[in-house]
Amino acid sequence: MHARATASTPPAARVIRRLLPGERDLLPGHFLRLSAEDRHLRFGGRTGEDRVRAYCARLDRPLSLVLGYFVDGVPRGVGELKPITGTLPPAAELAVSVEAP
Numbered sequence: 696m697h698a699r700a701t702a703s704t705p706p707a708a709r710v711i712r713r714l715l716p717g718e719r720d721l722l723p724g725h726f727l728r729l730s731a732e733d734r735h736l737r738f739g740g741r742t743g744e745d746r747v748r749a750y751c752a753r754l755d756r757p758l759s760l761v762l763g764y765f766v767d768g769v770p771r772g773v774g775e776l777k778p779i780t781g782t783l784p785p786a787a788e789l790a791v792s793v794e795a796p
Contacts, residue, residue, distance in 0.1 A: 708766060708767045709764070709765070709766055710764075710765045711762060711763070711764050711765070712762065712763065712765070713760065713761065713762055713763075714761045714762070714763050714770070714773075718763075718770075719751060719752075719754060720751075721763070721769075721770050722751040722754065722761075722770065722773065723744075723747050723748050723751045724769075724770075725763075725770045725771070725772075725773055725792070725794065726742075726747045726750075726751070726773075726792065727744060727747055728794050729792055729794060729795075730795060733792065733794075733795065734747075734792075737790060737792045738750070754775075758777070758778050759775060759776065759777045759778075760775070760776040760777075761773065761774070761775050761776075762774040762775075764793070771793065771794045772791070772792065772793040772794065773791070773792050774789070774790070774791045775788075775789070775790045775791075776788070776789050777790075
């Protein structure tokens with residue numbers, strides 16, 4: 696069973712912070728725990744396990760910012776800010792996903 700944040704979850708067990716380079720392997724689990732509808736909304740279409748894993752493997756771009764909402768050390772929400780290259784003025788894409796309780 697996975698831990699979920701509730702009103703009774705101690706604040707020390709809930710943390711929002713930047714994902715460290717060595718934590719990239721935590722992301723597929725988060726994306727795969729999303730409901731089919733939420734994953735469709737997050738990725739803009741049907742996204743199976745192979746596509747999720749391939750996406751996560753490419754995420755260590757130095758310009759991307761990936762934040763995680765951790766509950767007991769498990770990412771339950773992820774925010775990604777990525778620059779869109781070749782645009783003037785400069786632009787970025789923001790994507791957010793949060794697991795349902």
